[in-house]
Amino acid sequence: MTARFEPGAAVRVRLDDPKGHCRTPHYCRGRSGVVERICGAFRDPEELAYGGEGLPKQPLYRVRFAQAELWPDYAGPAGDCVEIEIYEHWLEAAG
C-alpha cells in the first residue's frame, strides 16, 4: 500500500455529496485536519455496499479535527478535538 499522506500531514476532506453509501460524515466535509495515523488499507465501502469488490484497497486514515474547525461556535477549550476515519480518496492536501 502506498499512502499519499504521512502522519502529521495537513489534509482537507473533499467537499462533495456523491449519491450512494459512503462513510465520510457530512459534518467533516470541506473541513481541514491533520493525519493522526494511517490505519492500513481496506476495501472501499462505497463499492462493497453495492456488491462490488471494493478493490484496489484504499488507505484509511484517522484525521484529527479541532472542534472549532468543525463547529465555529464550539464553546469548549481549544484543545478539544474529534478524530474520524477517512479513506484516502476523500482527502486532499491542505495548507
Place this chain on the structure above:
Amino acid sequence: MSVEHSHGHDHDHAPPPDQDGPWSDYQYLETAVRELLIEKGIFSNDDVRRMIERMDSRSPARGAQVVAKAWSDPAFKDRLLADGRGAVEELGIDIEPVRLIVVENTAAEHNMVVCTLCSCYPRNLLGLPPDWYKARAYRSRAVREPRAVLAEFGTELPDGVAVRVHDSTADMRYMVLPRRPDGSEGLGEAELADLVTRDSMIGVSLPKTPA
C-alpha cells in the same frame, strides 16, 4: 411494503407479544430473509439461536479484564496501545478480524467513543452496545457538544483536560483505557476489574473508586 406473502407454510407473522406497535419494514425484511435462508437450508433455526447465544455471551467483563491487566502490567499496556488485537489475544480473547485501537485517558486527555453513522462498537470486548449508544441524540451530540453529554453522565472534566472524541466511521473499533482510580494501589487484577464499568470503556464516565 406489502406484508402479504406465501412461502409454503402457514403462520401469521404476528408482532411479538412485547412489542405493542406494528412491525417496521426492517423487521419484516429480517424475518422474511431469515425464513427463506432457513427454508433453503443455508442455515438452521438452531444456528440462529447459537449465534444469538454467542453474541449474548460477550459482556463488558472481557474489556474490564483487559483494562485491569493494563493497569497492573505496564509492558502489557504499552503493547495494548501499540497493537490492540495482538495484546488482547495474549489474554486468550479472540476478537476475530476486528482492528482494535485502545486510547488511553491521562491527566491531560479524556477519550470518548461514538459512531455517528450507525452503531460501530467493540462488541467482542464490550458485548452489545447500550441503547443510548445507538440513539440519534448521543450520536449527534457526542461530536457536537461532548462536554455537555459527559456532564449528563455525571462526568465533569476540568478545562485543562482535553476531550478527544473518536468517531468510529469505518474499519477500526475503539476502547477507552480509563485512568486507574486513586486508592486502587495494591489491588489484584480481579478486584481492579470490578472497578471497570462498561461506560468507562466507552469514555462517558470514569471507573468506580475502591470502597
